Amino acid sequence: MTRVSTFGNYQSALLNLMSAQSRGLEAQKRLSTEKVAHDLTGYGRGAETLTALKSAKSRINGFIQTGEAVAARMTTQALAFDRIAAGADGARQAIAEAIAAGRADGLMLEMQSYFQTAQDGLNAKHQGRYLFAGADTQNQPISIDTLADLAAAPDVASVFANDELATVSRLDENATLQTGFLADDVGSELFQIFRDIQEYHTGPNGPLDGQIDDVTRDFLTTQLGRLRDAHNNVTDTAARSGSIQARVDSILASHNNQQVSLQELIGDRTDADMAQAVTDLQMSQFSIQASAQVISQLQSTSLLNLLRF
Known part of the structure; x- marks a missing residue:
């Protein structure tokens, strides 16, 4: 014969109530966090795999941040190359027009303007750092401002x-990847041409103004070819920069795809089944209500109540 005691019934009902409350709390956490567990302990044997996946994701995120910064800098760098090339091409066109007109009126003013255009490109900055200064990004690579300053320097390299x-x-x-370029590598050839033009202007055959004689025409015709070559070299360097930028974009796209894949793998292990969590919460609430009703009914079914009669 099985003995039934009031204390045993109360204890069983209380244990059921506590278990239902615990299940309800866990279901509520899953609903609020949308995660299976709130720490690695809750993932059991899968914690090691999850840690490895998160570490890989963190490493990829670091490469993505670097790639995005490099891509932005190279976009600015491309604009700087356009400025340098515009300086070379503008100077070439100005000389060609002067030769065609047979007069050099205002030519040196145009040379100064195009020199400054090229200088602005070589002194271009991105986020406060000079693009073509090498590692010394806080100091501009070119400090002179005029053709007279260029001609007064010991040489172009200085x-x-x-x-x-x-x-x-x-x-x-x-x-x-080498994603940067140096000012002297990009601009030395062009600056040497500007220097030669300025020295001719201030030399015995100058100034470059008014009617163009045969000697000046020959000199300017030679500069046309040199400027064309300098422009082509700047354009070629810009094309190499563009090729590197395309590689950066490709690597960045690959990293973004890897990040999405890793996030899906992590989500498969950490994201809670919300429908199941709602069901578990509702079932736990039913269990709590049922256990509470049992405890309430036990108050009227105590053996002590029967002994009163």
């Missing part, structure tokens, strides 16, 4: 203040 460390960016575990 007007460039950049160092020799072109910017290198690590975009992946196995991808390290």
